Amino acid sequence: MTETRAGSSADIIRLGSAAKHFGAVRALDGVDFSVRSGECVGLVGHNGAGKSTLMHMVAGTLLPDSGQIAVRGGMEQNYSVPRAQKLGIRCVFQELSLCPNLSVAENTRINHPSLRGFGWRRKAADLITAKLDEIFPGHTISAADIAGDLSIGRRQMVEVARAFTVTHDPLELVILDEPTSSLDAHTAGQLLAFVRRFVASGRSCILISHLLGEVLGNADRIVVMRDGKIVAAAAADAFDRDKLVTAMGGAEARKQAEIAAGRPETVVLRVKARPARQEDGKELVAYAGQIIGLAGLAGHGQTDLLLAIFSAASRARPGVEVTAPVALVAGDRQSDGIFPQWSIAENIGIRSLARLRNGLLISPQREAELAWFWQKKIGIRTPDMNNNIFSLSGGNQQKALFARALGSDAQIVLMDDPMRGVDIGTKLEVYDLVREEASHGRTFLWYTTETEELDNCDHIYVFKNGRIVANLRRDELTEEKIIQSSFGCGLR
Ligand SMILES: Nc1ncnc2c1ncn2[C@@H]1O[C@H](COP(=O)(O)OP(=O)(O)OP(=O)(O)O)[C@@H](O)[C@H]1O
Numbered sequence: 001m002t003e004t005r006a007g008s009s010a011d012i013i014r015l016g017s018a019a020k021h022f023g024a025v026r027a028l029d030g031v032d033f034s035v036r037s038g039e040c041v042g043l044v045g046h047n048g049a050g051k052s053t054l055m056h057m058v059a060g061t062l063l064p065d066s067g068q069i070a071v072r073g074g075m076e077q078n079y080s081v082p083r084a085q086k087l088g089i090r091c092v093f094q095e096l097s098l099c100p101n102l103s104v105a106e107n108t109r110i111n112h113p114s115l116r117g118f119g120w121r122r123k124a125a126d127l128i129t130a131k132l133d134e135i136f137p138g139h140t141i142s143a144a145d146i147a148g149d150l151s152i153g154r155r156q157m158v159e160v161a162r163a164f165t166v167t168h169d170p171l172e173l174v175i176l177d178e179p180t181s182s183l184d185a186h187t188a189g190q191l192l193a194f195v196r197r198f199v200a201s202g203r204s205c206i207l208i209s210h211l212l213g214e215v216l217g218n219a220d221r222i223v224v225m226r227d228g229k230i231v232a233a234a235a236a237d238a239f240d241r242d243k244l245v246t247a248m249g250g251a252e253a254r255k256q257a258e259i260a261a262g263r264p265e266t267v268v269l270r271v272k273a274r275p276a277r278q279e280d281g282k283e284l285v286a287y288a289g290q291i292i293g294l295a296g297l298a299g300h301g302q303t304d305l306l307l308a309i310f311s312a313a314s315r316a317r318p319g320v321e322v323t324a325p326v327a328l329v330a331g332d333r334q335s336d337g338i339f340p341q342w343s344i345a346e347n348i349g350i351r352s353l354a355r356l357r358n359g360l361l362i363s364p365q366r367e368a369e370l371a372w373f374w375q376k377k378i379g380i381r382t383p384d385m386n387n388n389i390f391s392l393s394g395g396n397q398q399k400a401l402f403a404r405a406l407g408s409d410a411q412i413v414l415m416d417d418p419m420r421g422v423d424i425g426t427k428l429e430v431y432d433l434v435r436e437e438a439s440h441g442r443t444f445l446w447y448t449t450e451t452e453e454l455d456n457c458d459h460i461y462v463f464k465n466g467r468i469v470a471n472l473r474r475d476e477l478t479e480e481k482i483i484q485s486s487f488g489c490g491l492r
Helices: 003-007 051-059 081-087 104-111 120-135 152-163 185-200 212-218 241-248 302-312 333-337 344-356 364-378 394-406 424-439 451-456 479-487
Strands: 011-022 025-036 040-045 066-071 089-092 173-177 204-208 221-226 229-235 269-273 284-287 291-295 320-322 326-329 412-416 443-447 459-464 467-473
Touching: 011 051, 025 051, 025 204, 025 229, 040 051, 040 185, 040 212, 040 241, 051 081, 051 089, 051 173, 051 204, 081 089, 089 152, 104 120, 104 152, 120 152, 120 185, 152 173, 152 185, 185 204, 185 212, 204 212, 212 241, 221 241, 241 424, 269 302, 269 443, 284 291, 284 443, 291 302, 291 424, 291 451, 302 320, 302 326, 302 412, 302 443, 326 394, 344 364, 344 394, 364 394, 364 424, 394 412, 394 424, 424 443, 424 451, 459 479, 467 479
Parallel strands: 040 204, 040 221, 089 173, 173 204, 291 443, 291 459, 326 412, 412 443
Antiparallel strands: 011 025, 011 066, 221 229, 269 284, 269 320, 459 467
C-alpha cells in the first residue's frame, strides 16, 4: 500500500440522496453516505433500519430508485456489480453465498476468473489458505473441504477470507455485514484485529454489527440508521454504548434485569443428554423452568448435542432422554430454519398446526391471529405478515423463527445461537421473554457465542472437542473461566 493512498482523503464511494422502496416499504429515504480511504466505518441501526439495502447499493447489487453514486469523485452512470468489482469494492453479506457442493478452493475460484488453466485448483487453494492463515491463525479449515460440510462459523470464516483475496482486480473497500455473527469470541477477535491492520494499510471497511462494543472498539467513524434514514454520524470516540442505543431509537440502554438468581429449581426432569464422544459420564441435565447455557469455542459439539436432543423427541436415541415436546430455533436460518416459499405468518404457524386446525384444514384466521400476536410481541417489522418471509430484513427473519418456537406448545426450547443479527433492543426483549417463559415452567437450552448472553442462564456447560468439560453455575461464570475451560482442561 502506498503512502499517497493511505494519506488520501478522497472518497472511495459517495451516495447522495439515495432512496429505495420495496412495495409499500420505504427502505431508504434519501441517504447521504460516503467512505474514505483508510477508514473503518461502523454502521448500526435496528433490524430493518436499511443497513443491508444501503450496502447493496455500495456493492452494486441494488440500484437506488433515485439518487447519485460517485466513485473517487466521478459520477457513475451505470453502477453495477462488475463495476464495483473492477473498482475493488467487495462485500460479505449476512446470507452466506458459498456454493455448498463445491470445495473451499473451488468457491474461491468463482471470485477469481483469472485463476484458470493447468493447476488452477492448486493456485486457488494456496490463495485461500494463505488468507485464512493471515486472518485466522490456527484455523483448521482445508481448501479441499466441501463448503456444505463446514459449520456455519467456518463457512463465515471462508466467506470473509475469500473477500480479502486478491488476484487481478484491486482491493479498496470490503463491506462486512455482521461478519462475526457466527464466530466465537476468539475467532471474532482475530477478524477484528485483521480489519484494523487492513485499514491501517490505507484500505477501507464498512463494519455492520449489532454488537455495539465491536463497532465502538474498531470503527473510526460511526453512522447510525433509523427507519431508512441516517440519524447520526460522527467519529467513533464521540459515541458510547448509551448514545448509540439512544440514536438507534431502540429500547433504553437498560441493564439486564436480575435474572435467574433466586428462581427455585424444580424437580421435573426435562432433558438428560450425554454427548456422543463423552467418556467420563458427564451429561447435561435440565429441569422444568431452567435456562441452560451451552458455551465454548464454536463448533465444539454444542449444536450436535442440541440436534441429538431434537431428534430424540421423535425417536429414541442412546444417551438422550427427553420428556416433553421440543422446538428448535436454528441459528443457520438459511439451511435449517426458513421455508422460503412461504409467508411470514405460515413460517410462524408451522410448529402450531394442531392448534391452528379447524377440522382438517388450517384456519387462516387462527394463523393470522397467531402471527399478529407475535408481530406485536417482538416487533416484526413488516406492513403485512402475508408477505414472503424473505421480504423481511435478516434480523426480522430471525425474530419470526423465535415466534415459531415460543408460539408452539413445546415445553423444551432449543436455541442454536439464535440471536445472530437481532438488534440490541429486541435482544433485551427476547431475554425478558425467555426468562418469563422459564418462570412458567418452560426449559431452554441455549447455545450462544456471546458470553454476555450466558448471564441469563442458571447453569452453563462448556464444550470442548465434542465433550462437556465444565459445568458452571451462573454465579461462578466469568469469561476467563469459559476461555480457560475451552482451551485448557476442565474445571470440574
Ligand atoms: N427484497 C425485499 N423485498 C421487500 N422488502 C424488503 C426487501 N429487502 C429489504 N426489504 C425491507 O426493507 C427494509 C430495510 O431492510 P434491510 O435489510 O436493509 O434492514 P437492515 O437494517 O439491514 O436490518 P437487519 O439488521 O435486520 O439486517 C425492511 O423493512 C425490509 O423488510
